[in-house]
Amino acid sequence: MSAPHGLLFLSAMPRTLDPELRRALAARIRYYNEMGIYDFYRQPLSVVTEEVSAPAAGDEVEIAVSIHQPEHQPESGEEMSPRKATLVAVPRAIEENIFEVIALKPEQSVNDPVKALQIIREDLGDCTRCVLHTQGRKQIVFGVGDANAELMFVGEGPGADEDAQGEPFVGRAGQLLNNMIKAMGIERRQVYIANIVKCRPPGNRTPERDECATCSPFLMRQIAVVKPKVIVALGAVAAKTLLAMNASMMQLRGRFYEFKPAGVRSNDPEWDGCKLAVTYHPAFLLRDPRQKGEAWKDLQMVMKELGMKAPKSNT
Ligand code: URA
Numbered sequence: 001m002s003a004p005h006g007l008l009f010l011s012a013m014p015r016t017l018d019p020e021l022r023r024a025l026a027a028r029i030r031y032y033n034e035m036g037i038y039d040f041y042r043q044p045l046s047v048v049t050e051e052v053s054a055p056a057a058g059d060e061v062e063i064a065v066s067i068h069q070p071e072h073q074p075e076s077g078e079e080m081s082p083r084k085a086t087l088v089a090v091p092r093a094i095e096e097n098i099f100e101v102i103a104l105k106p107e108q109s110v111n112d113p114v115k116a117l118q119i120i121r122e123d124l125g126d127c128t129r130c131v132l133h134t135q136g137r138k139q140i141v142f143g144v145g146d147a148n149a150e151l152m153f154v155g156e157g158p159g160a161d162e163d164a165q166g167e168p169f170v171g172r173a174g175q176l177l178n179n180m181i182k183a184m185g186i187e188r189r190q191v192y193i194a195n196i197v198k199c200r201p202p203g204n205r206t207p208e209r210d211e212c213a214t215c216s217p218f219l220m221r222q223i224a225v226v227k228p229k230v231i232v233a234l235g236a237v238a239a240k241t242l243l244a245m246n247a248s249m250m251q252l253r254g255r256f257y258e259f260k261p262a263g264v265r266s267n268d269p270e271w272d273g274c275k276l277a278v279t280y281h282p283a284f285l286l287r288d289p290r291q292k293g294e295a296w297k298d299l300q301m302v303m304k305e306l307g308m309k310a311p312k313s314n315t
Pocket of ligand 1: 155156157158159162167168169170171173174195283
């Protein structure tokens, strides 16, 4: 029987996840990636069980696939929305491993991190995924710095200066961040800098949770490409989003966390995540300079981890 339109059945596959099955599934997913399909979501198997003669219950799970297609592109006489979901049935045996496989992203076949970051930037496009694109942003502020950096800083979101220049941390807070980096004995161009959200929230308001959730997968992909040894989360929004936990800055600072970017894997099997430290946001330090000493302690912890020595003038 031929599969109904939009459904792919892998039910003939063996139930155990042998390497061949895994390779076949990976190839299939690469095939989807090449067609512009990257996001897969699990959902219950109730929708299609009557339409198809699926194998015994428990053999399959369904994956809804979101397809990135230009607006107004008709398919089979039907207007498609830009992100239309179709359904893919996948053997239950691979359910546990599915996220390993589905995390394949277009940049993962590229070894040059500069090119890989470009691919992510292109994928982001002229982003309209959250409301921030309607709220006065001038441009997307993607990220800047060394694509091979050992140290990465993650802020909250662009302010007015960053929005105008298209680069993170170029305003007053950026100048302080530059001084913090210099105090560590390195230069800004040696680190990678990005934000949780890539568009300026109006009036520099804190980004909403859904905005962070919508935008942060692109940051996760940037992290998986740069493969830093240490990430410094600047402020509570960055820390809470990256760590997916709700705690005060007092609770969050002063220790390292083991960090793996959510929902994506690096194409380097040697890189299995990194350490993450939390410190105060430079904008907060501008408002309360008495906390600079505390921030310096955080950075010293990071320097020790990276085997860095501060220049003499700071010691
Ligand atoms: N504050 C941030 O969090 N990020 C920037 O890029 C600038 C200011």
